[in-house]
Structure formats: C-alpha cells, structure tokens
Amino acid sequence: DSTSTSDSSSTSDSGSDSSSGSSSSSSSVSDSSSTSDSSSGSSSSSTESLSDLEALQYIASNPDLISAFGTDLEAAKSHYTNYGKTEGRVLDSFDEWGYLASNTDLMGVFGSDTTEAVKHFISYGKTEGRLTTIFNADSYLNNYADLKNAFGNDLTLATKHYVESGFNEGRFF
Numbered sequence: 001d002s003t004s005t006s007d008s009s010s011t012s013d014s015g016s017d018s019s020s021g022s023s024s025s026s027s028s029v030s031d032s033s034s035t036s037d038s039s040s041g042s043s044s045s046s047t048e049s050l051s052d053l054e055a056l057q058y059i060a061s062n063p064d065l066i067s068a069f070g071t072d073l074e075a076a077k078s079h080y081t082n083y084g085k086t087e088g089r090v091l092d093s094f095d096e097w098g099y100l101a102s103n104t105d106l107m108g109v110f111g112s113d114t115t116e117a118v119k120h121f122i123s124y125g126k127t128e129g130r131l132t133t134i135f136n137a138d139s140y141l142n143n144y145a146d147l148k149n150a151f152g153n154d155l156t157l158a159t160k161h162y163v164e165s166g167f168n169e170g171r172f173f
Contacts, residue, residue, distance in 0.1 A: 050077045056118040060094035066122050094118060097159045101135035104167055112164045135159060140173035
C-alpha cells in the first residue's frame with residue numbers, strides 16, 4: 001500500500017525473471033502517492049528504458065525501495081521514471097560482484113549470476129546484514145603475481161575473477 005506507481009506500467013519486458021515480485025510493504029517512498037506527473041512523459045514507454053537488471057540494481061541501491069517494492073520490477077521501473085530520476089536517485093551503486101565475493105556461501109548457490117545475487121540482497125541480504133565490502137580486491141591482486149600481471153590494478157576484474165574462478169581454485173584475499 002505504499003505507492004500507487006506499481007500498476008502504472010503494464011508492459012512486461014521480454015518475459016525475463018520477474019516471477020517473484022512478492023514483497024508487500026507499507027513504507028512510504030518519497031512522494032510516490034501523488035498522481036500527476038507532467039515532467040516525465042509517458043510512463044509505459046519510459047518504463048521500458050530500464051532493463052530488469054537495472055531495476056533490481058535501482059532497488060538495491062536505495063534502501064527505502066527495498067522495503068517498499070521488494071523485487072517488484074515494474075514498480076521499480078515506474079518509480080524511477082516517475083520520481084527517481086527527478087529526485088536525483090542513484091540508479092546503481094550496488095556492487096553485485098563485491099556482494100558475491102564477500103559472501104562465499106552465495107557463490108555456491110548462485111555461481112556468478114549477478115542478477116540472482118541482487119535479488120538475494122533485496123529479499124534477504126539487507127535484513128541479514130550482509131555486506132558488499134568484505135572482499136579486498138587490492139589484497140587479492142597483491143597476493144597473486146599472475147593476477148596482478150593479467151589485471152593490473154583493475155579491482156573489478158579481480159573481483160570477477162575471484163567469483164568466477166579464484167574461490168574454487170582455493171585462492172584467498
């Protein structure tokens with residue numbers, strides 16, 4: 001009951017994984033209950049501009065949206081189009097690779113599926129107090145000359161390597 005934006009766009013993008021948008025909540029999200037929106041144009045065509053992953057990242061990057069929308073992709077897309085953009089909300093500050101690398105139990109479940117990792121954070125991880133910052137990519141690179149030679153100082157590539165290969169190879173950070 002937190003917002004009336006969840007039903008404002010009815011287009012469903014490419015049948016991808018929006019099967020469990022089952023979060024019900026009662027928190028308020030900005031001015032989401034207002035109905036007039038003259039500045040952002042048509043919500044159905046604008047809503048399509050966010051991919052499902054971007055919508056999940058938008059939710060994960062804004063804690064109040066986690067409690068308001070859960071994994072409801074259409075509500076997130078509509079909110080971003082109608083409110084988030086003009087409010088200056090961040091679209092993606094969530095580090096899904098860091099989340100997986102920092103929570104090795106999740107790598108066993110999701111592998112390197114970052115979409116599932118973001119969904120997990122929204123549905124469980126935030127309330128469990130899970131972090132994205134435990135993994136130290138700089139230390140990981142410094143521990144392994146082969147990785148330092150291959151990736152230089154690219155911390156993102158180092159983190160991806162750890163999730164995709166390094167953890168299973170028994171490498172540590």
